[in-house]
Amino acid sequence: xxVKQLRAFLAVAQTLSFTQACERLHLSQPALSLAIKGLEExxxxxxxxxxTRSVRLTPEGEVLVPLAKRLLAxxxxxxxxxxxxxxxxxxxxALAAMPSIACNRLPRALRRxxxxxxxxNVTVHDVINEQVIDMVRHxxxxxxxxxxxxxxxxxxxLPLFDDTFVAVxxxxxxxxxxxxxxxxxxLRHDFITLQRPSMVRILLEQALARQQTELPVAxxxxxxxxxxxxxxSGLGASAVPSLCREQxxxxxxxxxxxxxxxxxxxxxxxxxxxxxxxxxxRALREVLQTTLCEPPA
Amino acid sequence: xxVKQLRAFLAVAQTLSFTQACERLHLSQPALSLAIKGLEExxxxxxxxxxTRSVRLTPEGEVLVPLAKRLLAxxxxxxxxxxxxxxxxxxxxALAAMPSIACNRLPRALRRxxxxxxxxNVTVHDVINEQVIDMVRHxxxxxxxxxxxxxxxxxxxLPLFDDTFVAVxxxxxxxxxxxxxxxxxxLRHDFITLQRPSMVRILLEQALARQQTELPVAxxxxxxxxxxxxxxSGLGASAVPSLCREQxxxxxxxxxxxxxxxxxxxxxxxxxxxxxxxxxxRALREVLQTTLCEPPA
DNA sequence: CACACTTACGATATTCGTAAGGATT
DNA sequence: AATCCTTACGAATATCGTAAGTGTG
Numbered sequence: 001x002x003v004k005q006l007r008a009f010l011a012v013a014q015t016l017s018f019t020q021a022c023e024r025l026h027l028s029q030p031a032l033s034l035a036i037k038g039l040e041e042x043x044x045x046x047x048x049x050x051x052t053r054s055v056r057l058t059p060e061g062e063v064l065v066p067l068a069k070r071l072l073a074x075x076x077x078x079x080x081x082x083x084x085x086x087x088x089x090x091x092x093x094a095l096a097a098m099p100s101i102a103c104n105r106l107p108r109a110l111r112r113x114x115x116x117x118x119x120x121n122v123t124v125h126d127v128i129n130e131q132v133i134d135m136v137r138h139x140x141x142x143x144x145x146x147x148x149x150x151x152x153x154x155x156x157x158l159p160l161f162d163d164t165f166v167a168v169x170x171x172x173x174x175x176x177x178x179x180x181x182x183x184x185x186x187l188r189h190d191f192i193t194l195q196r197p198s199m200v201r202i203l204l205e206q207a208l209a210r211q212q213t214e215l216p217v218a219x220x221x222x223x224x225x226x227x228x229x230x231x232x233s234g235l236g237a238s239a240v241p242s243l244c245r246e247q248x249x250x251x252x253x254x255x256x257x258x259x260x261x262x263x264x265x266x267x268x269x270x271x272x273x274x275x276x277x278x279x280x281x282r283a284l285r286e287v288l289q290t291t292l293c294e295p296p297a
Numbered sequence: 298x299x300v301k302q303l304r305a306f307l308a309v310a311q312t313l314s315f316t317q318a319c320e321r322l323h324l325s326q327p328a329l330s331l332a333i334k335g336l337e338e339x340x341x342x343x344x345x346x347x348x349t350r351s352v353r354l355t356p357e358g359e360v361l362v363p364l365a366k367r368l369l370a371x372x373x374x375x376x377x378x379x380x381x382x383x384x385x386x387x388x389x390x391a392l393a394a395m396p397s398i399a400c401n402r403l404p405r406a407l408r409r410x411x412x413x414x415x416x417x418n419v420t421v422h423d424v425i426n427e428q429v430i431d432m433v434r435h436x437x438x439x440x441x442x443x444x445x446x447x448x449x450x451x452x453x454x455l456p457l458f459d460d461t462f463v464a465v466x467x468x469x470x471x472x473x474x475x476x477x478x479x480x481x482x483x484l485r486h487d488f489i490t491l492q493r494p495s496m497v498r499i500l501l502e503q504a505l506a507r508q509q510t511e512l513p514v515a516x517x518x519x520x521x522x523x524x525x526x527x528x529x530s531g532l533g534a535s536a537v538p539s540l541c542r543e544q545x546x547x548x549x550x551x552x553x554x555x556x557x558x559x560x561x562x563x564x565x566x567x568x569x570x571x572x573x574x575x576x577x578x579r580a581l582r583e584v585l586q587t588t589l590c591e592p593p594a
Numbered sequence: 595c596a597c598a599c600t601t602a603c604g605a606t607a608t609t610c611g612t613a614a615g616g617a618t619t
Numbered sequence: 620a621a622t623c624c625t626t627a628c629g630a631a632t633a634t635c636g637t638a639a640g641t642g643t644g
Contacts, residue, residue: 001376003299004609018624028611033625035609043376045383049573050624052617059439059575060382067375074371078364079298079340085357086342142356276346278356301634315599325636330600332634347599349642 003075005039008032009047009061010068016055084119091120091280094141098199099224100243101145101267101292102126109291113284120280129199136270142281144270145288147199158269158285161293165203165263166255168231168238168248180257183208190218190236192227200224204239207263228253241265246296267292300372302336305329306344306358307365313352381416388417388577391438395496396521397540398442398564398589399423406588410581417577426496433567439578441567442585444496455566455582458590462500462560463552465528465535465545472553479557480505487515487533489524497521501536504560525550538562543593564589 011021012032022032040047047061057065084090097106102124110122125132125141132146137154148157167186169176175185193215194201205215218236221227224247227238232252240248245255269285271277277285308318309329319329337344344358354362381387394403399421407419422429422438429443434451445454464483466473472482490512491498502512515533518524521544524535529549537545542552566582568574574582 001300001372019622029624030612030626031610037625043379043383045379045576046573052624053619053622055624056573058573059578060379063382064375064379067378071371071375074368075298078361078368081364082340082342082357082361085360086340276343276353276355279342281356316597326599327601327637328635334600349599350597350644352599 001039001042003072005035005042006068006072008035009039009064010072012036012048012055013057013061013065013068016057018050018055086279088117088120088280088283091117091278092123093120093143093278093280093284094123094125095143095145095284096125096127096132096135096141096270097145098129098132098147099126100200100241103224104243104247105292105294105296106145108296109288112291113287116287117280117283120283122284128197130197133270136272139272139275142272142275142277143285143288145267145292146270147203148266148268149270152273154273156271156273158271158289159266160268160289161266162264163241163243163267164265165239165258166242166245167258168228168240169254169256170231170234170237171252171254172234173237173254176254176256178256180259182260183211183213183258184260186237186239186258187216191216192219192221192230192236192238193217194224194227195220195222198222200240203263203265207261211261225251239263243267298336298339300369302332302339303365303369305332306336306361307369309333309345309352310354310358310362310365315347315352383576385414385417385577385580388414388575389420390417390440390575390577390581391420391422392440392442392581393422393424393429393432393438393567394442395426395429395444396423397497397538400521401540401544402589402591402593403442405591405593406585409588410584413584414577414580417580419581425494427494430567433569436569436572439569439572439574440582440585442564442589443567444500445563445565446567449570451570453568453570455568455586456563457565457586458563459561460538460540460564461562462536462555463539463542464555465525465537466551466553467528467531467534468549468551469531470534470551473551475553477554477556480508480510480555481557483534483536483555484513488513489516489518489527489533489535490514491521491524492517492519495519497537500560500562504558508558522548536560538564540564 008021008025011024012018015021015024018029018032022029025032036048045060046058047064049056049058081090103126106124113122125135127135129146132144133149133155135141136144148159149155167181169189173189175181193204196202208215219230221230224240224244227240228248228251230236231238239258248255269288305318305322308321309315312318312321315326315329319326322329333345342357343355344361346353346355378387400423403421410419422432424432426443429441430446430452432438433441445456446452464478466486470486472478490501493499505512516527518527521537521541524537525545525548527533528535536555545552566585
C-alpha cells in the first residue's frame, strides 16, 4: 500500500467519480484506475463498485474512508512539521546563559531572533556559568553562553568578546569621578559580592589570591540585582563584569574601570562537541554571534 | 515522502548503521542511501549525520523518529485491519430476522457461521417482519430474513423455502390425533394469536377474510412463546408458521397440519437492492442459505 | 588498509499517458 | 449516442543492484 494509492482511493471515495478524482490528483483516468486496482489487490478485496455509470463504496471501502483520511492527514502534518522546522517557520531551541549575559545583552539578541523567526520557541535557562557548561555537555541545551571554560572536554567554545570587570560604587562615593581605580582604592569600601559557586565570585578570589590578598566580603547575595541595590544604598562596593554596567547604573550604582589587577575573561558560545545543531539552533547561534558583541544602545 | 523512505529512515535511525538497516529492509546500501537522500530532499534538510565511520541523528531526525514510528504503526495497522476484514479474520455484520426464524432455526446457523469465522461479530435484530424489510431498506442491516414482501422496492429477495402454517392445539384436545385439520375444526377452540402488526396475525386475517370469515380472537400476545404457553395450558388454540413447531412442542402444545385454507408463505433472505455486501455479509448469507433450509435435528 | 557510506551507471520494474474497448443511461 | 470506467501498449520515469570512489579510524 502506497501513499499515492491511498490518496487516489480517498479522492474517488469523496467524489464518487474517477473522472473528477483524476483532476484533483492530476492523473489520467487509466493511471487512477490502475492505482485503485493495485490497492484493492494488496488489501485483498474490492473497495469500490464501478458499474460504468456510477461509483459506490463497498462496506470495506466505507471502513477505509475514515481511516485513510486520518492516515493521510497525519502523514501530511508530519511532513509539513518537518519542513517547517527546516525552514524555521516552526521550532524550538534551548539555550543556557550565565546571569550576566542573560539579563543584559541577551534580551536584545532574542528580540532580534524573534523578529526573524517569530514561531521558533526559545527556552532560556538562566543558570550560573558552571551549569551552562554542564547543560551543554549533557545535551539539555543546544547552545550556551558563558565564560571560556577551563576544560574543553565534550564541548566546543566560540569566543565572542573579552569582558573586563568594573568597580561598582555607591553614587556618593568620592571615587566615582575617577577615570579608573585600582583594587587598593576599591577595598576601602566594604565589599559586597555574589555567593559561591558563582563564577564572578571565583574570578574575584582568584585574581586577588594571585596578589596574596584575600577578598574581604562584608555582604553576599546570589543575585546581581541585589548586589547592585546594596551598593546603590551605600552598604559598600563591588566588582562585576562590565556586561552588567548598565544594569548597575539602573539600580543606582556607579561603575568605574578597575585595574591592578584587571580581571579579563573571554565570553563565548558553548556547543556540544561533535554535536550537530538543529537548523533553529544554527540560526540562533548566528544571531547571538552578531548581536551579543554589539555594545548596548 | 513515501512509505518506503520513512521505513528506510526509521531502520537507519534505530540501528544507527546503513549496513544493518540494509539487511532489515532487504535492500542494497546504495538504494538505501538514495532513499534517505530523497527523503531529506523532500523535507528540506538533513536527518542523519553520516561521517563515513558513524551515523548520528540530527535534532530534526530526533523529532522525526517518534512521529515516523507512529505513522508507520498506524499505516500497518490499517492495512492489516482491511486485510483481515477481507479474509474474514475480523469483521462485523448486522442481520435482522423475524421472530419465528430468530428463535428457531437461526441460532444453529449462527453457530455454524461462528465456527468458521470466530472473530466476525454478528449483530442480530429480532424484529417483526415489516421492520426486517425496513431495516434492510434503510441500510441499518446488510441482511434480513423474512417472508417474501409485497413490494420489492429498494430490496432484493432470495427465496429459501416455503413455510406453511400449522394448527397449535392443547395436548388434551381431541384434534391432536388427526393427520391434519381444517380451519372450521380449529375454530371450535377459542383462538389465541399474536397482536398486530405481526405478520403472522396479518396472514391469518387475510386468509380467513378471503373466505368471508372473521378471526375470532379470544386472547392475544406479542410473543410467540406466550401464545404457545397459553395454548399449552388449555386456554385455546392457535396457528403459527411450521417453523415454530418445535418451539410450540417444547412449550407443551401440539401441532397439526392445517388446511382450508392452507397458509403458505415463502421465507427468504432480504438484501438492499444494488447494495454491495461486505465480505462478511456474503459469507453469512451463504451460511444462512445452506443452513436455514435444513430441517431441525 | 579495512570498513562504511556515496557516487556512477546500466538493467530492471513501475508508473504514466494515449488509444482502443466495453457497458450503461 | 454520449459518458464513464477498463484494458492494451509504448514511453517516460524511478528504483535497484553492481562496481568504483572517498574518507575515516
